[in-house]
Amino acid sequence: MAKTAPTDDHSEGMDHFDSRARRILTLWLPLACFVFVLLFPFYWMAITAIKPNYQLTDYENYSPFWVVEPTLRHIRYLLFETTYPAWMWNTIVVSVVSTALALVASVFAAYAIERLRFRGARMTGLLIFLAYLVPPSILFIPLAVIVFQVGIFDSKLALILTYPTFLIPFCTWLLMGYFRSIPYELEESALVDGATRWQILTKIVLPLSVPGLISAGIFAFTLSWNEFIYALTFISSSENKTVPVGVLTELVRGDIYEWGALMSGALLGSLPVVILYSFFVDYYVSSMTGAVKE
Amino acid sequence: MASVTIDGLRKSYGATEVLHGVDVDIAEGEFVVLVGPSGCGKSTLLRMLAGLEHISGGEVRIGDRVVNHLPPKDRDIAMVFQNYALYPHLTVAENMGFSLKLSGVRKAQIAEKVRPAAEILGLAHLLDRYPRQLSGGQRQRVAMGRAIVRDPQVFLFDEPLSNLDAKLRVSMRAEIKNLHQRLKTTTVYVTHDQIEAMTMADKIVVMHDGIVEQIGAPLDLYDRPANLFVAGFIGSPAMNFLNGVFGPDGVTLADGTVLPVTDAGAAKAGQQVVYGLRPESMALGGDVPLTVEVTEPTGAETYVVGQLGGAEVTGVFRTRVTAKPGEQIGIRIDPAGIHLFDAASGARLSH
Numbered sequence A: 001m002a003k004t005a006p007t008d009d010h011s012e013g014m015d016h017f018d019s020r021a022r023r024i025l026t027l028w029l030p031l032a033c034f035v036f037v038l039l040f041p042f043y044w045m046a047i048t049a050i051k052p053n054y055q056l057t058d059y060e061n062y063s064p065f066w067v068v069e070p071t072l073r074h075i076r077y078l079l080f081e082t083t084y085p086a087w088m089w090n091t092i093v094v095s096v097v098s099t100a101l102a103l104v105a106s107v108f109a110a111y112a113i114e115r116l117r118f119r120g121a122r123m124t125g126l127l128i129f130l131a132y133l134v135p136p137s138i139l140f141i142p143l144a145v146i147v148f149q150v151g152i153f154d155s156k157l158a159l160i161l162t163y164p165t166f167l168i169p170f171c172t173w174l175l176m177g178y179f180r181s182i183p184y185e186l187e188e189s190a191l192v193d194g195a196t197r198w199q200i201l202t203k204i205v206l207p208l209s210v211p212g213l214i215s216a217g218i219f220a221f222t223l224s225w226n227e228f229i230y231a232l233t234f235i236s237s238s239e240n241k242t243v244p245v246g247v248l249t250e251l252v253r254g255d256i257y258e259w260g261a262l263m264s265g266a267l268l269g270s271l272p273v274v275i276l277y278s279f280f281v282d283y284y285v286s287s288m289t290g291a292v293k294e
Numbered sequence B: 001m002a003s004v005t006i007d008g009l010r011k012s013y014g015a016t017e018v019l020h021g022v023d024v025d026i027a028e029g030e031f032v033v034l035v036g037p038s039g040c041g042k043s044t045l046l047r048m049l050a051g052l053e054h055i056s057g058g059e060v061r062i063g064d065r066v067v068n069h070l071p072p073k074d075r076d077i078a079m080v081f082q083n084y085a086l087y088p089h090l091t092v093a094e095n096m097g098f099s100l101k102l103s104g105v106r107k108a109q110i111a112e113k114v115r116p117a118a119e120i121l122g123l124a125h126l127l128d129r130y131p132r133q134l135s136g137g138q139r140q141r142v143a144m145g146r147a148i149v150r151d152p153q154v155f156l157f158d159e160p161l162s163n164l165d166a167k168l169r170v171s172m173r174a175e176i177k178n179l180h181q182r183l184k185t186t187t188v189y190v191t192h193d194q195i196e197a198m199t200m201a202d203k204i205v206v207m208h209d210g211i212v213e214q215i216g217a218p219l220d221l222y223d224r225p226a227n228l229f230v231a232g233f234i235g236s237p238a239m240n241f242l243n244g245v246f247g248p249d250g251v252t253l254a255d256g257t258v259l260p261v262t263d264a265g266a267a268k269a270g271q272q273v274v275y276g277l278r279p280e281s282m283a284l285g286g287d288v289p290l291t292v293e294v295t296e297p298t299g300a301e302t303y304v305v306g307q308l309g310g311a312e313v314t315g316v317f318r319t320r321v322t323a324k325p326g327e328q329i330g331i332r333i334d335p336a337g338i339h340l341f342d343a344a345s346g347a348r349l350s351h
């Protein structure tokens, strides 16, 4: 584009046009692509969950991207003719309890490593991080042996006690970063005000770390909710399974995929996480982007 | 209220010693200011009084208790930090009542104690605000309020005004001083600003590189600085230093100018000395030649920077100086503004 000698209003108008076009091109278009790619699987999942079976594979008479005559059959089947409700309950119990365990342990670990200045604190922090780097696909074999010998195989306890092995390192690191952002002076001031370590933790540090705690909690909850390998190995009976494993092992019979039920299961299974995120999204974002300010 | 005794106090971080044996006696109800350049160990000393730093050697007594091994909460002190350290998640009232709440005082009683303190500090209408909703000066007052409510034996302040703008600093200075006159609580106040020290202190402790250079009342330090460091640190603009040789007529400078000395003290003829000259002690109309370089009229006074005996000096004149740069004027020196120091040791020679 040739540049004309700018008279003020003219060039401003051009700039305006220019910047709006550019915004569409550089911001909204990529964003739209991104959102499309992200949300398409959900859309697919949702329409498959309510598609009658005869439409599922018949691409000639029915558009694969749309549903005619939506049905609740799959969902009804899932809820009343499979053990899905039990899986859901198991997943909830396991996720909530292991998240709570992990959070409590992580708060103590992170606070001790960050603020008690004991010898080897840095080393401990590093080791915990290394533990996090060991992939579950390696760890599940030795863990399986332990789970067997302790006698908790095929029970919720097997998952509740093994999930913290990856949740605690993760949450500890997240919280360490968060605690580090709390000014030392606040704790010293509390010390002078007469607080004990425990009071400093409960009355100063934790209230100030609420966003950090919430995001650690959400992360831990999501990780446990979606966990697959441990749940697959440590649980054998159908009524003890969690949603991700149950859906995949019980709704796929040989080479028959019950797509409708599968997708309904996945859809229902992702709802609690979605709800959780939407409740806490503000905290979550603030803990990722900001620190404690006075 | 209690006295504080600091006796041979040492502090090392690993192999480096940052306090090399500090002795200070603080009487009951006294307002003591620790002053010195950055890094001289003021904060370290204060934090050792508070119990926030381990004591490497020596003794701290509050009242007649040795507190070396007591945790902060058992020392009955209150501290105001440089960045205020207000609890961001608590309101002003809760911040001020925090320590009382920790010690199990009932709610009604806390409110009873917080209210008068808030009133003294003009915070009564802000009690329900959070720290982030306050201005810098208000935060500062809340931090002081938090200390007052405790009614401790000793107040400790670590550069409490350094985050405020110049004007507010002046008014807060007066407020703190007022407060002290009202409460009469023993106070240790750290600053690197000598004006703050001069205006507020009953007693100033000048520190430098981990040792105490001099302890005394503000005007004592100004009138009789014990060494070159204190002489250069106290007073604004700073004292002028001119190197010369002491003789029967006075001090002879490098270019042959002879400056008068009335109080030679321990100086011996032929000794290398530093001639200290307060800028305020110069007046127009004498026979000491000063070549003017810059004049800075401020209205009431005129600052003159010029050459005297081959060195640059600053003078403050209460009369107007009309001389142009490059002109020579004759000045008179008030004997009270003359201080002789030994050039080698820096120690004071005049009486």
Ligand SMILES: Nc1ncnc2c1ncn2[C@@H]1O[C@H](COP(=O)(O)OP(=O)(O)OP(=O)(O)O)[C@@H](O)[C@H]1O
Pocket (backbone or CB within 6 Å): B013, B018, B036, B037, B038, B039, B040, B041, B042, B043, B044, B045, B192
């Ligand atoms: N944790 C530490 N480890 C090692 N050296 C330290 C530590 N804390 C302070 N120091 C050193 O101790 C000396 C005194 O520090 P201090 O903070 O007491 O200085 P200050 O007089 O308060 O200075 P300022 O006016 O800048 O606050 C400094 O040289 C500093 O480098």
Ligand SMILES: [Mg+2]
Pocket (backbone or CB within 6 Å): B042, B043, B044
């Ligand atoms: Mg300091």
